[in-house]
Amino acid sequence: MALGKATAVVIGSFPLGESDRVVTFFSRERGKIRGVAKAARRMRSRFSGALELLTVGHLVFFDGGRSDLVQVDHFDVIHPFDRVRDDLERLGQAAWMAECVGRLTGDRDPNPAVYGLLLRGLKSLELGIAPRRVAVVFGLRCIEALGHRLRIDACVLCGRRRPADRGPVPVDVEGGGTVCAGCAAGADLLHLDAGSLATLRRLRGLSWEEATGSRLGRAGRELRELLERQVGGLIGQPTRTSRFVREIERFSPILGGEERQ
Numbered sequence: 001m002a003l004g005k006a007t008a009v010v011i012g013s014f015p016l017g018e019s020d021r022v023v024t025f026f027s028r029e030r031g032k033i034r035g036v037a038k039a040a041r042r043m044r045s046r047f048s049g050a051l052e053l054l055t056v057g058h059l060v061f062f063d064g065g066r067s068d069l070v071q072v073d074h075f076d077v078i079h080p081f082d083r084v085r086d087d088l089e090r091l092g093q094a095a096w097m098a099e100c101v102g103r104l105t106g107d108r109d110p111n112p113a114v115y116g117l118l119l120r121g122l123k124s125l126e127l128g129i130a131p132r133r134v135a136v137v138f139g140l141r142c143i144e145a146l147g148h149r150l151r152i153d154a155c156v157l158c159g160r161r162r163p164a165d166r167g168p169v170p171v172d173v174e175g176g177g178t179v180c181a182g183c184a185a186g187a188d189l190l191h192l193d194a195g196s197l198a199t200l201r202r203l204r205g206l207s208w209e210e211a212t213g214s215r216l217g218r219a220g221r222e223l224r225e226l227l228e229r230q231v232g233g234l235i236g237q238p239t240r241t242s243r244f245v246r247e248i249e250r251f252s253p254i255l256g257g258e259e260r261q
């Protein structure tokens, strides 16, 4: 059995058998790693709370090489991000970010850029930046880092450059970008406000701090929906966390993303 080490974030877990837990980590060095944490659900587990969602730590594991699952030996907490877990709205958006990483990346396929983005996102949420805005900035960059950047300067079907527009713009999310009026005729497409597309373009040119520091207004909600649709299309179903996020927003309209500054 080979001994492995990595710096990793807990991005998911589920119970296994009587007392074990299967934990999904996203690590800087090795990408996604899934492992069994033996007896993690016992009262006196040696992991004692370290394996909570979003916790960052030093992971030590044994890799038998015969299964996709490694055996988790240690997980020493570097940063628990408990301030993110303690707030429902932050937790909802953070769980969505973790799900995006978990479902859009393959096992043991390192992507340091995506790891860095996830950590930045969690830090911004911890600092109290509007959760939906953090999720939008994270989602746009994560999707681009994984090679799924939407084309918004021209029609993805005929290649004609998109004129400066007002009002709603048809977007073929699965097709990869905006569509001209001629090609959109009769198709059931998402429509995005021209202002939201302008915001998307602007966000691409900003640093992380500038992007998370600028108000998105109405575009925030539209871009968040666009991202959910894009991620859902890539994984073949809606994300599990999207419903959770919608419920939270429905019950806390005053807290809803942009309103809380």
Ligand SMILES: [Zn+2]
Pocket (backbone or CB within 6 Å): 155, 156, 157, 158, 159, 160, 179, 180, 181, 182, 183, 184
């Ligand atoms: Zn066209």
